[in-house]
Amino acid sequence: MQSYSLIAPGKINLYLEIIGDRPDGFHELVMILQSIELADRIDIKANDTQAITLHCHHPQVPADETNLAYRAAQLMCKTFPEVYANYGGVDISITKNVPVAAGLAGGSTDAAAVLVGINLMWGLGLTKPELEALAAKLGSDIPFCISGGTAIATGRGETLDPIPDLDHLWVILAKHRNISVSTPWAYKTYRQHYSKNYVSEPENIKIRRELVNSGALVSAITHQNSREIGNLLYNDLEKVVLPEYPLVAQVKSAFANCEVLGTMMSGSGPTVFALCESESQAKTVAEKVKKAIADPNLDFWVTKLSSGGIQLQVTH
Ligand code: ATP
Secondary structure, three states: OOOEEEEEEEEEEEEEEEEEEOOOOOEEEEEEEEEEEEEEEEEEEEOOOOOEEEEEOOOOOOOOOOOHHHHHHHHHHHHOHHHHHHHOOEEEEEEOOOOOOOOOOHHHHHHHHHHHHHHHHOOOOOOHHHHHHHHHHHOOOHHHHHHOOEEEEEEOOOEEEEOOOOOOOEEEEEEEOOOOOOHHHHHHHHHHHHHHHOOOOHHHHHHHHHHHHOOHHHHHHHOOOHHHHHHHOEEOOHHHHHHHOHHHHHHHHHHHOOOOOEEEEOOOOOOEEEEEOOHHHHHHHHHHHHHHHOOOOEEEEEEEEOOOOOEEEEOO
């Protein structure tokens, strides 16, 4: 049987607004998610056993059933037991390029790649909406990772509305190797400080979503107005993460002092990104900030925004 190689891009949040609490314990969000070209590579092939195996050499990535990619394979086996019995288990190999625990959906994109890959390998013929529904059972960011591009994500982040692609801009990512921000801590702390502003009535939630849908950032993206896009980046979680992690705030200030379109923390951090018009501009700014901060634990990546989600490379 063929083996499949899949390219699994990371994402940044161009916009993240926390609207309120949901009955399921998650937060009600409105986000604008954007794929980037920086991507993991996932190789999958059928084995002759009934086991799922996973290999990944990155020291921070678990190679057991707690890996989201492993859980995606498990979900496919449980959902399609007869096909699984027919084809056998799956060997998964992850080549990690997306920084780990960085707010860039690294684990989510690996899981999305496994869902897409097994769908092809087993000839299931699942459509994108069907794959997204399966993905939503595993995690809020995983449905977006399947089709990627640029999209408004609402609910927990799993309800998607694609908007025009924004793939002409470049982005610098900067992340401290020795800082990790717990996503549950960030949301819990936000709730402690800001829950008085939460809305809960369905009508009010709808109004807040529509404000983003018809708002200035979506309009700037539609018109490819790079300056405006840079000015309108937004992330509620910065209010709790930046005061607690001054080194992350320092990176944001350093980018803001350079010729960039805009700068923002992605998701719950600690990655800070800066949007640029061109690759050369992004590389120049990255060098400048690297010299200004001179922290050996601060890593930089320069990549492009991408219009695609999981992509397939057929091997033998
Ligand atoms: P998100 O942006 O979706 O909140 P993230 O980019 O902040 O996610 P991940 O890179 O997915 O974070 O890693 C979070 C944790 O998940 C890691 O500490 C790691 O132990 C675990 N993990 C499980 N599976 C994976 C995977 N395939 N790749 C990376 N981390 C994984």
